[in-house]
Amino acid sequence: MITLAGNRTALPIALVLGLIAACGTPDQKAAPAPAPVQAVHVPTSAAVSIAQMSFHPDTLQVQRGDTVIFTNNDVVDHDVTELPDSLWTSHLMHPGDSWKWVADSTAYYFCSIHVVMRGRVIVE
Numbered sequence: 051m052i053t054l055a056g057n058r059t060a061l062p063i064a065l066v067l068g069l070i071a072a073c074g075t076p077d078q079k080a081a082p083a084p085a086p087v088q089a090v091h092v093p094t095s096a097a098v099s100i101a102q103m104s105f106h107p108d109t110l111q112v113q114r115g116d117t118v119i120f121t122n123n124d125v126v127d128h129d130v131t132e133l134p135d136s137l138w139t140s141h142l143m144h145p146g147d148s149w150k151w152v153a154d155s156t157a158y159y160f161c162s163i164h165v166v167m168r169g170r171v172i173v174e
């Protein structure tokens with residue numbers, strides 16, 4: 051025989067069981083995918099050698115923020131000057147000198163002393 055006292059406890063138990071069943075169904079939404087991990091570029095450096103009246107390599111591909119180190123391995127002075135507007139330039143580089151430039155955008159450059167000497171840095 052069911053008593054009033056028994057009905058009072060049976061209803062909450064039924065609700066709890068119903069909630070547990072609802073939460074455990076296979077249709078439950080999957081947890082949100084973790085945010086994609088952004089690749090962080092650790093700046094590095096790349097070298098350009100100036101020798102025999104030219105830049106080696108004359109085209110260099112780097113990532114934004116990388117440092118390009120120009121070294122004058124020639125027997126005469128050179129410089130590295132942005133083309134076409136000379137937005138930046140190295141100091142006069144004597145044989146053995148180096149100059150560093152942090153690549154922030156693709157740039158063409160030349161030697162303002164020997165204008166046929168040209169190169170470019172492509173920033174990805």
Ligand SMILES: [Cu+2]
Pocket residue numbers: 127128129161162163164167
């Ligand atoms: Cu030069």
